[in-house]
Amino acid sequence: MASRKRRSPVLFTAAALGAVALARTAVRALRRIDLRGRVVVITGGSRGLGLLLAEEFGRLGARVAIAARDAEALDRAAQRLRARGVEVHAEARDLGDRAAAEAFIDGVARAFGRIDVLVNNAGVIQVAPMRDLRVEELEEAMRSNHWSAVYTTLRALPHLDEQGRAARIVNVVSIGGRVAVPHLLGYNASKFAMMGFSESIQAELSHGGARGPRVTTVIPGPMRTGSIYNAEFGGSRQREFGWFGLASSIPIATIDARRAARRVVAAAREGRAEVKLGLSAHLLSWAHGVAPQTTARLMGWLNALLPPARGGAGTTRGRDLRAPLQSSVLLRLSNEAARRNNEAPPEAAR
Numbered sequence: 001m002a003s004r005k006r007r008s009p010v011l012f013t014a015a016a017l018g019a020v021a022l023a024r025t026a027v028r029a030l031r032r033i034d035l036r037g038r039v040v041v042i043t044g045g046s047r048g049l050g051l052l053l054a055e056e057f058g059r060l061g062a063r064v065a066i067a068a069r070d071a072e073a074l075d076r077a078a079q080r081l082r083a084r085g086v087e088v089h090a091e092a093r094d095l096g097d098r099a100a101a102e103a104f105i106d107g108v109a110r111a112f113g114r115i116d117v118l119v120n121n122a123g124v125i126q127v128a129p130m131r132d133l134r135v136e137e138l139e140e141a142m143r144s145n146h147w148s149a150v151y152t153t154l155r156a157l158p159h160l161d162e163q164g165r166a167a168r169i170v171n172v173v174s175i176g177g178r179v180a181v182p183h184l185l186g187y188n189a190s191k192f193a194m195m196g197f198s199e200s201i202q203a204e205l206s207h208g209g210a211r212g213p214r215v216t217t218v219i220p221g222p223m224r225t226g227s228i229y230n231a232e233f234g235g236s237r238q239r240e241f242g243w244f245g246l247a248s249s250i251p252i253a254t255i256d257a258r259r260a261a262r263r264v265v266a267a268a269r270e271g272r273a274e275v276k277l278g279l280s281a282h283l284l285s286w287a288h289g290v291a292p293q294t295t296a297r298l299m300g301w302l303n304a305l306l307p308p309a310r311g312g313a314g315t316t317r318g319r320d321l322r323a324p325l326q327s328s329v330l331l332r333l334s335n336e337a338a339r340r341n342n343e344a345p346p347e348a349a350r
């Protein structure tokens with residue numbers, strides 16, 4: 001009798017949790033949009049996560065529009081998508097330029113006649129101590145990471161509004177938009193801005209009876225996209241490439257980019273408010289939420305381990321560095337990802 005009494009709160013809790021999980025699954029299923037025939041715009045769709053997102057949206061029947069600055073990489077991406085039977089519209093544009101971003105959105109609307117989903121994925125990253133970065137690099141991070149998303153979103157909004165609650169805006173932010181990682185000043189600052197933008201438009205468009213598009217904020221930790229070869233390195237460039245390359249390749253701390261793309265598309269279809277990708281994104285977000293002083297100190301200790309500033313200016317692309325580490329087995333996973341994801345790795349990494 002006594003043991004039955006003790007068991008009942010446990011059973012009750014288990015039943016309540018089960019009911020919540022069931023209700024959540026049902027709500028997600030109700031919200032899930034069918035992508036067949038829909039038009040999905042992906043900024044920075046020429047390589048890495050953006051290209052994998054384009055493939056995943058395309059696999060599920062969407063027509064996709066992609067933009068990036070490098071016309072050759074964009075063309076390779078478009079050909080690869082077409083070879084998979086995906087209908088593609090591609091425009092070589094610098095989306096950090098307002099007129100170019102708006103012209104891209106207008107071009108998509110003209111080509112396809114509608115826009116259902118906008119994925120703000122374009123991004124750059126500069127890895128260097130703050131004393132080795134110039135104002136120009138910080139401005140470039142804000143333009144490519146933050147302003148590009150603002151320009152495309154505001155221009156696409158009237159088209160998205162036509163689709164009502166079935167429309168989606170997906171903002172690919174970063175754990176660097178929640179916790180400031182040392183040697184990533186421009187990246188962190190622009191991703192914090194993007195986080196604020198994403199959560200602000202979500203409050204106005206997606207909740208409290210609003211009838212606008214559902215906004216999803218994506219918070220990835222390090223992903224194995226292979227983008228280390230397109231990242232920019234300043235200061236002691238080879239050493240900066242070394243720590244960043246390793247941090248982008250360690251299996252448990254990083255997430256496979258194709259898996260990440262599948263999770264982003266699933267979250268977008270269900271109109272989820274936020275999705276975190278990878279263990280580090282979960283752990284760091286949680287730790288920063290409950291003990292911000294401790295994570296700030298932790299980042300300071302990490303900074304002390306990183307290469308000191310050299311007092312030099314300018315940055316070099318990862319693929320132009322010719323760092324010995326590039327052919328190392330330690331970067332095997334990143335190198336494989338770079339080859340697969342149109343990241344154009346240097347000879348040593350092939």
Ligand SMILES: NC(=O)c1ccc[n+]([C@@H]2O[C@H](COP(=O)([O-])OP(=O)(O)OC[C@H]3O[C@@H](n4cnc5c(N)ncnc54)[C@H](OP(=O)(O)O)[C@@H]3O)[C@@H](O)[C@H]2O)c1
Nearest residue numbers: 044046048049068069070095122123144174222223225227
């Ligand atoms: N990889 C990671 O570990 C990681 C972690 C957290 C968050 N993220 C975020 O996830 C997104 C994708 O990352 P990724 O690793 O796939 O990077 P990536 O391989 O470097 O791809 C970035 C894409 O954005 C485009 N792009 C950059 N600036 C642009 C501009 N001004 N105008 C138009 N296109 C522009 C690039 O093409 P062009 O250079 O030719 O323009 C490229 O297509 C980024 O927003 C990144 O910050 C990545």
